[in-house]
Amino acid sequence: MPRVIVFLLTLVLTHPAHAEGFITRLLNKPVPGGVAVVDLGDGATAPQVRYQDKPALVIREDGQHWIAILGIPLTAAPGVQQVEIDGNQRSFKIEQREYRAQHITLKNKRQVNPNPDDLKRIQQELAEQTEAYRQFSPNQPSNLLFDKPVDGPLSSPFGLRRFFNGEERNPHSGLDFAAKTGTPIKAPAAGRVILIGNYFFNGKTVFIDHGQGLISMFCHLSEIDVKVGNQLARGEVLGKVGATGRATGPHLHWNVSLNDARVDPAIFIGAFKP
Structure with missing residues (x-):
């Protein structure tokens, strides 16, 4: 040949x-x-x-x-x-990936070991949020290279093994941005508001459906500026940074969920580090 x-x-x-x-x-x-x-x-x-x-x-x-x-x-x-x-x-x-540990001290011990009434509330709130993460709308996302939702440096990365007052809890399921209270939070892509709430751990929270199982969740807000059913354009303000819920100071915690799996938001803003 x-x-x-x-x-x-x-x-x-x-x-x-x-x-x-x-x-x-x-x-x-x-x-x-x-x-x-x-x-x-x-x-x-x-x-x-x-x-x-x-x-x-x-x-x-x-x-x-x-x-x-x-x-x-x-x-x-x-x-x-x-x-x-x-x-x-x-x-x-x-492929393999290792995540490091983070140790956090909380003054409010109920946010580490909730009492029975807290646990009942937490279970109800978890069911609401789980249902939101599992939504699957037919529309295609407007963009997959997301905008950063706030102007501020990245702080706690995704996937950290978290220890509160020495006790291990669920890994860090999102990405944190260091920002002052009142900093505007913008939709990283167009979408529909599917859930808002004021939760035990997450504080004031907004869920946005970007389409086909791609969901963003923003929590610890000081203010929520949208309502369920609102259609948001890319870059539209949805609320303001705060420190509500289980937080040691003002920051934005941003989750990205895809087919009901919480994934590293840094991937969607081009900031992923192996």
Whole structure:
């Protein structure tokens, strides 16, 4: 076989069918608490994708091939995972990632060990928020490179193993921004307000549905400037930074959830650090 043909065959076999687009390069961080992007080909219609028995976000990348964008839970074990595409199983791999610990001292000991009345309230609030995270609207997100919701430096990163007064609790499920009380908080992408509340741990809180299971949650607010059902444009103010709920000082805690998995918001603003 002529050498030129061997060379061309090698190129075909060793290079993907589609060059990686901008969204894939931005979001594909397949680690626990990260995001996996799966190439779905260039069919005429969007494939139906489910991951861990939940519908997944599917878009056309660069107006060409379809991709699925999967949120990976922090609890996922590194190794091979399965995603369902039009009823067929496809494998992808989750890489290892270690998260460091953070120790926090709280004066209000009820926020570490709530009393029975607190626990009843917490369970009711958790059910409300879980329902919000599981919403899946058909509209496509307006943008996947998000704007930072506040002007301020990043403080506590996503995924920290958290110890309150020496007792381990749930890992840090979002990204914190250091900002003064009253700093405006802006929608990082367009979306609909699906839940607001004043919760035991989260304080004053707003949930925004960006589309196809992509949900933002903002908490510890001093003021909420929106109502459930409001359609927000990208950059529209939804509230102001505060220190309500379980907080040691004013800051914004921002969660991003994808197919009901809390993932690292830093991925969506181009600030992910392996």
